[in-house]
């Protein structure tokens with residue numbers, strides 16, 4: 204199927220028809236045989252098309268007559284298209300028939316720590332609220348947090364010698380503060396609270412706040428058992444001053460951002476927020492993990508790197524992981540995640 208190219212500013216009707224044609228029927232209604240399923244390459248094209256709508260402001264749409272003869276305002280057209288694109292994305296997450304779900308994530312099984320289970324609620328996706336779903340990147344990063352603590356953040360941790368045994372454990376010093384940006388359903392921040400025994404403040408847009416708070420309350424006891432503390436609030440990257448004024452802690456030792464880029468504005472907004480909220484010392488670190496879904500995300504990631512360097516940040520350590528992005532119930536496309544720990548450049552004397 205030929206999908207309209209959003210860069211060429213297609214009409215409302217053209218985008219609407221494509222979105223209607225892309226509707227995924229629940230399995231119970233239509234069962235496609237393997238031969239009828241669309242190949243992975245087509246799925247990637249569809250995924251890119253849907254993300255390009257969400258990332259666009261569709262500013263070329265103008266008031267026009269609808270099918271029933273009524274005049275359709277440009278803003279109404281945009282809302283209809285954003286809503287449909289989000290639904291098509293949700294359907295490809297295999298969740299279209301589920302009004303709400305709670306998934307249990309197990310993080311990690313290591314020599315130092317037992318398996319920890321986190322229950323994370325995901326409401327149905329509405330509008331363009333991508334933060335109501337737990338994305339593949341956040342699970343990969345949550346599983347790596349313990350290693351990150353040992354390898355990339357070791358200088359921020361205190362070694363604790365257990366009184367009863369000869370074993371030693373490690374914990375983030377209680378005064379160290381962690382901030383998560385674009386936390387979504389909260390998996391990464393909640394896991395950081397437990398795995399690092401840290402005080403973590405998870406933030407996102409106002410529309411995501413209620414579900415995020417629900418997940419904080421659901422997992423608070425687990426996090427406390429490991430010596431951590433979690434809380435949440437609204438931090439819109441477009442209004443960082445407003446959020447900062449209301450926060451008791453203004454600057455953080457560690458900032459976490461998993462899968463934060465899908466809009467042209469995001470690299471500049473994120474670079475600014477990292478600059479504003481990361482402590483101004485050589486020890487603080489900002490972890491940004493970006494799934495390289497397509498050329499658009501790669502371009503956004505590159506733009507962020509350039510802006511970070513312009514803001515006097517250095518990539519302290521970086522690496523790659525493969526993740527299942529979870530766009531399909533099974534066999535979703537594999538995505539390469541690039542993670543970077545940024546630190547502030549030492550002041551030149």
Ligand SMILES: C[S@@+](CC[C@H](N)C(=O)[O-])C[C@H]1O[C@@H](n2cnc3c(N)ncnc32)[C@H](O)[C@@H]1O
Nearest residue numbers: 334337338341385386387408438439440461462
């Ligand atoms: C793709 S989701 C990733 C969510 C979560 N980190 C995860 O990996 O599951 C991107 C997140 O960025 C948030 N976001 C987008 N624009 C934002 C803004 N201007 N201010 C704060 N958060 C924003 C979204 O609400 C969403 O939660």
